[in-house]
Amino acid sequence: MDRIVEADRIIVGPVGEVLDRAAVLVRGDRIAGVGPADELAVRCPGAERLRFPGASIMPGLVNSHVHLAADLSREPFGTVRQGLRDEVLALVRANAQACLRSGCTTVRDLGDAHGVVAEVRDQDRAVASSPTPRILAAGAPLTISGGHCWFLGGIADTDAEIRAAIDARAAARSDLIKVMAGGGQMTPGGPSEFESQYTVAQLRLIVEHSASHGLTVAAHAHGTATILDCIEAGVATIEHCGWRSGPMQRDRPEEAVRRMAAQGTIAGDTTPPQWRRMVERITFPDGFRFGDQISWMTDHGVAHVIGTDSGMPNAVFDEFRTSLELYEELGFDRARIIETATTGAARLLGLGASTGAVREGLDADLLVVDGNPLYNLDVLHRPSHVIVRGRGYSQADLSPAGTATEPVA
Incomplete structure (x- = not known):
């Protein structure tokens, strides 16, 4: 009707x-x-x-960075690694429904295991069996042996393994490719968040081979050196994009950010709903505050999309509005914030025609x-x-x- x-x-x-x-x-x-x-x-x-x-x-609203197969615990991928299939699918659906509760009708999932998010996406498209948003699914992120989130099953060390992994994602109807270009805090013994995991040549291979399947690349990169590699390689979005070269280090390389803007590389912000509690525990260098890199990149013409990294410890799925409030505190007006989280995000993620x-x-x-x-x-x-x-x-x-x-x- x-x-x-x-x-x-x-x-x-x-x-x-x-x-x-x-x-x-x-x-x-x-x-x-x-x-x-x-x-x-x-x-x-x-x-x-x-x-x-x-x-x-x-x-x-569009939440550009979530993990629907994660469970908010201190080991957020424990359920998807060890749980029964039905249990994991139920978790994905519950989290997807929570995204809807916060007004997010589109989410981009940037890392699961076993393709469970794409499975839920496809079932929902066919049957509409449960309330879920539009989902862009990346599947298991590419990473190196012992690298960040290796346990999700996306290990690809050599060029041949990289091509095969991308081919497998394309066959599984992934909507994009996620690569752990740098390390992270969640993998004991692996590279730190300030270290790169792939060379520029390998990142460029990932971009080019993904493009042969019509897929773009989202790259996990906290550290400045890794971000520079991602810009050089031409990834579509740089997730987190914190511009840090070490603890208490905040970098502002002007030439790099101008190149980022000129070639249309998108910054993928990941402000979790609990960001105010995080601020209380972080010590910043003189002259810096939480989120300053967002304003700095925006002032240089870099486009960005807003995500919450939901699924990680305490990063709930149904508080997207709280993440948007950071932008208000940084001085963005509300109309601009709303556009960034709706029309702008849809256009930048290739959904503007839909x-x-x-x-x-x-x-x-x-x-x-x-x-x-x-x-x-x-x-x-x-x-x-x-x-x-x-x-x-x-x-x-x-x-x-x-x-x-x-x-x-």
Whole structure:
């Protein structure tokens, strides 16, 4: 049945595009019209009308970095490594549903094991068996022997192994390739977060071979040296992108960031919902504060997408709004923040022709929020109505369905 969803305003997506006293006509999984509710009702006299006085309609949010197969514990991939298949699939679905609860109608999953996230993605596309967002799945990340997250099964050391691993991801219908270009804190005995795991030549091979399958590359890189390698190799997104060369070291290489902007390399921010608690435990060099690299890169023209790294310890899936608040504290205005988390993210991740704005012809990925987020981001916390490809859910429909949505003590 056609539905007309009407509210006090529509925040279309791009900064400055707001329609007052307007409505959206949803037909099947698409947006069939945008405009005055009475005009849409004349076009579709049998349509159901859903009225939300005082509310705003806006595009669904895009969380660009999550781990749906992780369980928030101190060993977040313990369940997917050791759990029963049905248990793991249930975990993925519970976490995906939690993303919807926070208004995220699209998520990019950047690392699982055994292809479980893609399995849930495909099942949902075919059957719509549970409330889940649009999912971009990378599968198991490429890494070296003993490297960051080697236990997820993505070890590829030689050129031949790299090509074979990418071929396997493409055969499993991955949406992109994830590579652990640098080390991380979560793998005892492996390279540190300031060390590189692959050479520039190997990273370039990963980019080129992925492109032969029509896939882009997201690279895990905290350290400055690794980030420089990723820029040289031409990866699509650099995840974390912290520009650090060691403890208490914050780097600002001007020439590198200008090149990053010029060639369109995207910074993948990963501000977890608990970022305020993290700030209390971090000592910064004089003149620096949490998130400064975001402002610095933005000032130099680098585009970025916003993720939460949800699934990692205490990084819950249903608090995306809290991560957005960092941008407000950094001085970004709310309209810009909303655009970055909707229209901008969809465009940068290659989804602009399908989602990211309230426009006729796009998929019906919409939120109804009580109040006006251009005045107060808090209204994004729990949208009263979430629509994904035309399927609508209330917050009651999206109530917690799994323990992984709660942080550990």
